Amino acid sequence: MKPSRSAVKTLGLQPAIAWSDRPIIEAHNLTKVYRLGEHQSLRGTLTTLTGGHRERHTIRALNDVSFSVARGDCFGIVGANGSGKSTLLQVISQITVPTAGHAIVRGRVLPLLAVGTGFHPELTGRENVVLFGTVLGFARRAILERMDEIIDFAEIGSHIDTPLKRYSSGMQARLSFAVAMLFPAPISIFDEVLAVTDDEFTTRCLRSIESIVSDGRTAIFVSHDASLVRRLCTRVMWMEHGEVCLVGPTAEVLDAYHSAHA
C-alpha cells in the first residue's frame, strides 16, 4: 500500500523497546473534519472567489481519538452509526489523511471495509479476484497461486468464470471475503462484512478470523452484532460522536456500552 508518510527501518540503532513489542497501531489525538454538503453553492463559490469570508459547515467525524492496539490482538470497535468508526478505519488504512493528530502503524493493513468492493460486474469472478488482490497490493503470482484456495473458500466452484453480475449478493460477499482471508497481512480490518452472508459461511469466517489472531496477526473487527464482538475480540473500543468513550477488556466495555444504550 503506497500512500504513507514515512517509514523507519530500525537498522543499526537498537531502540529502547523492540519494534515487535511496540503497539502495532498507535493513534495520537486523531481528528478528522469533513466539510458538510455535497457541493458548495454557487453563491459560496463566488464569495470565496471574490475573497469574501464564507461560513463553513463542517463536521468533526473524529475528535481527538487516541488508543493503541497490541500485536496479536483482536480489537473490536463498537458504536452507533456516525460515531466515527468508518472514518477511523479509513485513516488507519491510509484511504484518507487525518486533519490533525497522527497515527503510527507498524505493518501493512488489509482493509475489508465492504464486501464486493471494486468488483466489476462485467468481469468474471476470476478476473475480479486478480483485480481486487492487485489493488490490495498483492503480487500477481501470489494471487494466481492462491486462486484454487480462494475458489474453494468462497464455494464458487465453476461459477468463477461467470461474469460477476450473475452472482448473488451472497456469492459476491463470499468471494471478497475469501480474497481477504487468503492473503495474510499483519493487520486485517473487518467492517460489518458478515452482515450479508449466511450462518454457515459466517461461522467459517469467524473461525478464519480466530485463526488469524492465533497466528499472531492482528485483526480489527467492527460489527453491530455484540455477540460476534464478544466471541472474537480481546479488547474493545466504544466510540460515540467521533470520540472514544471507553477502551478496555471486551466484557467490561460491552457491559458499559449496553447499559448506556439500554
Place this chain on the structure above:
Amino acid sequence: MASVKSSVDRDDRRAPDADALWHDIGLELRLEPVKTRIRLDNIAAMLPVVRVLAVRDFKAKFKQSVLGPIWIFLQPLALLAAFLVGFRSVATIKTSGVPYVVFVLIAIGAWTYFQASLSMGAVSLVTNAQLMQRTACPRLAFPVAALIANLPSLAVPLVAGLVAAAVTGELSLRVLLLPLGVLWLLVATAGVVMLTSALNVRYRDLLAVLPLTLQLGVFFSPIGYQAADLPGVARTLIGLNPLAGVMETWRWMILPIHPPDSGLIALSLAMTAVLVLAGWFVFTRSEPTMADVV
C-alpha cells in the same frame, strides 16, 4: 513516501510467498496531515495496479457490445469519412501534394487517442469511487490506466496512416523521429487527464464542459486542414491547443512536407508543459482527501 518505504513495498511485491507479507519487520508508517502523498518514485510501485485496471477498462469497454473491439477501427474510419465528405468535398484544402486520406488519417490517430483517453480518464476517479473509499490503492493508477487502455485507439489509425503513406510513396525518413512525436501526445494527454480527473472529483461541472470541449476540439485541431492555411495570427495561435503542435509535427515527421510554423510548435510545447505541471500539481494536492469528497 520516503524511499525506504517504497523499497519495502517493492520487495514485498516480489515475494514469491504471500506469507512473507505477514511480518513487514521494522515497517513503521506515520499517518499525519499532509498536503501531498505521491512522490515520483512511487510510480514504479503502482504499475501492477495500472496493468489490472487497464486490462479491466479495455475489456469492460467492449463487453455486451456486438462489434466489440471492431469499434477501434470503425471510430477513426467514421471520422475519416466525415472529413472526406464534409471537408474535402466543399473546400479545396492544400495538403502539399500529399493524398488527402493520408494527410487526415495521421492527425486522426492523435485525435481518437486523445478523445478516448480523456473521455475515460476524466471520469476514472469518480467511476472508481468505491475502490478509492475502501482501499488505499494508488489513486494515480486510475487516470494512468485510462491512458494505457486506450492505446489501441492510437495504434490503429496511426499504423493505418503509416501504411497509407508508405503505399502512396509519401513516407519520409523523418518517420524515425515519430516515437518522440508519440511521446509528446502521451505526455500532453496525461497532463489533461490528470487535471480533469482530479477536478472532476470535486467539481462535476466538468462533465458538462467535457463533451462540448471535445466537439469544439475537432474543429480547433488541424485534423482536416493544415495550420499553414489558417488566416493571419490564427496560424500560430492554434498552437494554444497542444494537439495542434502534435498533429503538425506528426505530419512533418511522416510526410515529405515543409516543417510547421515554429511559433505554433513553441506555443504547443509550452501549453503541454503548463498542462502537465498543472495536472501534477492539482492531482497530487487533492489526492490525500479524494476519498472524502468523491
